[in-house]
Amino acid sequence: MIFARLIALLVGYLFGNFQTGYLYGKSKGIDIRKHGSGNAGTTNTLRTLGVKAGLITFLGDCFKAVFAILIIKYIFRNQFTDSIKILEMYAGFGTVLGHNFPFYLGFKGGKGIACTAGVILAVCPLATIICLIVFISIVAITRYVSLGSIIMISVFLIQVVVFNHLGMLGIDSSRFSLEFEFDIIAACFTCMGIWRHKANIIRLLSGNENKFAMSKK
Template identity: 35%
Template structure:
């Protein structure tokens, strides 16, 4: 029974991550497919450049909320053993599994033919529940990079590197360290086209409007 519940949590996390908030914002606000504009991503940064600050901030919040909710479901189950009994040793691993599933779901949404965003905001939402101090350090790394460069992608990569380092330095549980390594590398890989543009000096800065 506990294995079935754990599997259900992970599947639910994937479908939660798959909710295409940026895509829906484009359809509802302007009747467009956000994937045809700018970076072709459904993430908050492309929404900001295409639809404006309010839409970008809303999608950022909702994407982070997806990550938070996926982990809060697991925490809720463990807080109520009268609903279902889960082995104590499973907790951190189930948190890790749900975290990876919601992050993957955001970038590979089943509702968009396995397209999506780059998982930065959803990863931050996950970290706020999994390891708040790591989340704070990640946000500070992102904020420092964005203040210096005005390049969102470079700042996101800086945050991903910070996650990997902070998970180890702050001696988080092994499943959390593994999540930090896997998610951090995944976010960096998702930004490979941005890295090419950064090296070429053509990556747009914050405030640049998206082009179709």
């Protein structure tokens, strides 16, 4: 299964390199990474180019993770029936890595939150509603997108670990190593998201974080 894991990571990474925000910005004659926060993700695109651009970027970044996972699921559906969710998670994490560190853009991409949302939708749809409610609630109350993102990916981790050990994800419960591996990969999403928000965390703690606002374009 080691080879399958590597294939899943590679497929995910290649999909992750489709930088929706960067490509949309280029179609408008700008490099989104040279505006606003310098990030190529949804939030900066939304703030810089407006609602339409933000929505397109979110959907593109979200569904590239979904597509990568569906491809891996199709390829290995008959080989690893008791652990396909683990391969799906590898594909999802590969997508986040490709999004955050695209090789053709000098490894300067986004923060992977929209990609992680796609992973949640594809791997554990049950967690989607709660994560969405948490994110919207936090942003609506505080107007801090970064805080909403950090709490959302933390809630995601808690949910998938619980669902995993309740046997709701189809992983063979008699093989503890598989359940544990799934938990570790899930934790990687949360750790990556928090690490990518380290500057935001510092600003949140110092009271200098930018509140949500967007272009009227």
